[in-house]
Amino acid sequence: MSEEIKDVLTEIGYKLRDCGKEYRAKPLYRESDNPNVLCIKKSNGVWFDFKTNKFGNLEELVQITLKLKDINEAKDFIKNKFNFTTTKVEKEKIKSQQIFSKENLNQIIPDYKYWNRRGVNSDTLKLLESGVMTDGKMKNRYVFPIFDKMNRLIGAAGRDVTNFSSIKWKLIGEKSLWVYPFKNNNQFIREKKSVFLVESIGDMLALWEAGIKNTLVLFGLTASSKIKQVLMYLSLENIYISLNNDENQTGAGNKAAQKIRRDLLNYFDEEQLHIHLPSSNDFGCMKTSEILEWKKQIKT
Numbered sequence: 001m002s003e004e005i006k007d008v009l010t011e012i013g014y015k016l017r018d019c020g021k022e023y024r025a026k027p028l029y030r031e032s033d034n035p036n037v038l039c040i041k042k043s044n045g046v047w048f049d050f051k052t053n054k055f056g057n058l059e060e061l062v063q064i065t066l067k068l069k070d071i072n073e074a075k076d077f078i079k080n081k082f083n084f085t086t087t088k089v090e091k092e093k094i095k096s097q098q099i100f101s102k103e104n105l106n107q108i109i110p111d112y113k114y115w116n117r118r119g120v121n122s123d124t125l126k127l128l129e130s131g132v133m134t135d136g137k138m139k140n141r142y143v144f145p146i147f148d149k150m151n152r153l154i155g156a157a158g159r160d161v162t163n164f165s166s167i168k169w170k171l172i173g174e175k176s177l178w179v180y181p182f183k184n185n186n187q188f189i190r191e192k193k194s195v196f197l198v199e200s201i202g203d204m205l206a207l208w209e210a211g212i213k214n215t216l217v218l219f220g221l222t223a224s225s226k227i228k229q230v231l232m233y234l235s236l237e238n239i240y241i242s243l244n245n246d247e248n249q250t251g252a253g254n255k256a257a258q259k260i261r262r263d264l265l266n267y268f269d270e271e272q273l274h275i276h277l278p279s280s281n282d283f284g285c286m287k288t289s290e291i292l293e294w295k296k297q298i299k300t
Contacts, residue, residue, distance in 0.1 A: 221256035
């Protein structure tokens, strides 16, 4: 497949630099002098533009490069000239990002008792600019503000601390655009060249207390396009899918972990992806010593 992909790219005008498992090139579909900004995987032709954060499969790259009106024209071009089909890359619909006023943060007080009782250090909670909301839609919830790369407030996740609400977590904002807590831990992810994908903020906090700070929260059971863009941008060696271990219950986390892995195989090599679920149902149920023991079992 690698040679066929190389032939297609060369045919449509790309001058490729061989970088092991990928090619680097200048994006011919837009103005750029950077010969390394476009990354194309040798194994399946999936590409990522580091400048624009756009990505897709080989057919889409052919379409935008040759300025074809229809994706079917690109498919026919590849099929007729090289006789092979490309990897399908599923994408979410583009959603608008809502920006909230930071004045909302004035309603947060540094009351850390709820998470302190669960073993989370106050310094961590302070770093995350979190606390109990005293007014508004998140009143009486422990709130974690969500920021984008420009430090704009784009959402919030609030945990009920009263035990009166039937809704444990409440989210405000478009979660498919969140990469949390990347503002606070991107240096740890870069240094480790690896990341743990977890379901919730509670899981993330438990791992942080065990010294595992290279984490990203999915806020559910799927990896959004935004998360995938960031993972590709970081050039990671290992991605650990660590959703909840629901084997003795619904099995939801276990099934979702397999589904995420299959999805990520469109963008990453098999040896980069690992499913490593917690030894208990979730990390919040585990002691720090148990998490450290769990970490020792990781195989790369």
